[in-house]
Amino acid sequence: MLDGIVIFLHVIFSILLITLVLMHSGRDSGLGSIGGAAGQGGGQHVMERNLDRLTVIVALLYLVTTLVLQRIFQ
Numbered sequence: 001m002l003d004g005i006v007i008f009l010h011v012i013f014s015i016l017l018i019t020l021v022l023m024h025s026g027r028d029s030g031l032g033s034i035g036g037a038a039g040q041g042g043g044q045h046v047m048e049r050n051l052d053r054l055t056v057i058v059a060l061l062y063l064v065t066t067l068v069l070q071r072i073f074q
Contacts, residue, residue, distance in 0.1 A: 016058045
């Protein structure tokens with residue numbers, strides 16, 4: 001029962017992580033370039049910073065489910 005829930009969460013986190021990483025862009029394109037040049041406002045838009053934070057959170061949750069699955073199936 002527990003292993004099924006953790007596997008389900010692991011799959012969801014992996015799909016979310018792939019999606020979030022693909023949403024990131026290069027230095028001068030995408031969400032970071034909205035609103036002007038890179039020299040204005042610290043060079044990073046609020047949406048881009050939030051996307052970075054969300055990516056880190058999902059990556060940590062993915063790591064936790066990986067470690068839990070390793071303990072379950074050890």
